[in-house]
Amino acid sequence: MRQSIARYYFSRLNIVYIDTNLFNRELSKPQLLEAALRSGTKYDFSGYQWGFFEVDLIAGPRGDYLTGILAKYRLIDRMQVADVYTQEIDELEVANEIKASVRFFLHLRSGLLIHKSKSPDISNQIFQNRFLDIFHKVFGRDVRAEISAIDERNSLLDEFRSFEKIDKITLCLVPSNPNLSDMWGDIDQDLKARDIAKLQEQYTIRSDRDGRALREDPRILAKIAMAEDGYGTAEVKGIKNGIKVSRSTKDLPFFAEVWEADDPSGRILENLGDKIAEFFSRFIE
Numbered sequence: 358m359r360q361s362i363a364r365y366y367f368s369r370l371n372i373v374y375i376d377t378n379l380f381n382r383e384l385s386k387p388q389l390l391e392a393a394l395r396s397g398t399k400y401d402f403s404g405y406q407w408g409f410f411e412v413d414l415i416a417g418p419r420g421d422y423l424t425g426i427l428a429k430y431r432l433i434d435r436m437q438v439a440d441v442y443t444q445e446i447d448e449l450e451v452a453n454e455i456k457a458s459v460r461f462f463l464h465l466r467s468g469l470l471i472h473k474s475k476s477p478d479i480s481n482q483i484f485q486n487r488f489l490d491i492f493h494k495v496f497g498r499d500v501r502a503e504i505s506a507i508d509e510r511n512s513l514l515d516e517f518r519s520f521e522k523i524d525k526i527t528l529c530l531v532p533s534n535p536n537l538s539d540m541w542g543d544i545d546q547d548l549k550a551r552d553i554a555k556l557q558e559q560y561t562i563r564s565d566r567d568g569r570a571l572r573e574d575p576r577i578l579a580k581i582a583m584a585e586d587g588y589g590t591a592e593v594k595g596i597k598n599g600i601k602v603s604r605s606t607k608d609l610p611f612f613a614e615v616w617e618a619d620d621p622s623g624r625i626l627e628n629l630g631d632k633i634a635e636f637f638s639r640f641i642e
Contacts, residue, residue, distance in 0.1 A: 391412075
């Protein structure tokens with residue numbers, strides 16, 4: 358069996374709104390996620406159909422995962438074929454031909470979402486957009502979700518501390534579920550205590566100041582760390598090495614490179630185990 362190196366990116370599926378009747382009376386969160394992925398719902402975008410296929414529930418590091426394939430295909434396509442006997446070229450209609458596909462793993466308890474890189478066919482952003490399009494089509498307005506990139510730990514924080522001048526900080530955070538970190542636990546508990554589904558903040562620094570006070574503010578640092586862990590986004594604009602720059606939690610994504618067999622039943626999730634353990638080590642057990 359031929360094997361190759363594959364890159365898998367880590368992000369987080371955050372449920373930011375859910376109708377309480379649907380959640381409490383009908384579906385638990387794991388059941389809700391499984392219902393969406395197994396629904397058979399298809400989404401039409403720019404002449405292509407998108408859907409989840411080969412969805413299965415498997416055991417893995419830190420609990421159960423839903424694994425599947427997000428596929429892009431055409432309902433009907435035409436292709437040219439060569440007739441080697443008559444030396445003619447014919448056209449055939451082909452139904453449901455897969456144009457691109459990406460394997461993913463969704464950790465039911467935490468919302469950790471790991472997907473294979475398939476750029477340029479399905480970039481990280483396209484994967485996230487189509488995943489959410491299908492998810493929202495299943496539930497309509499009853500459930501709203503977002504996917505946040507997971508950053509290498511302290512990557513944005515280190516950048517933030519090295520800015521000579523801060524011009525603007527933009528933060529968007531959602532409460533954790535269920536993980537806590539000693540770096541941002543107080544922020545998370547405050548969001549939950551005040552029933553905040555999403556926190557959005559923007560700090561614009563006076564042009565005659567360098568933003569040092571914010572650079573040393575423990576709550577700002579905690580919020581950036583929370584975004585790095587996949588519970589939202591953070592962006593910093595300012596001056597570094599004399600140049601105006603912008604840095605965000607999307608700039609240095611957390612990923613793993615693993616051996617992957619042609620056979621989809623290969624032990625991909627097991628091969629991701631060390632990187633998954635590294636990610637969960639950020640949190641309080």
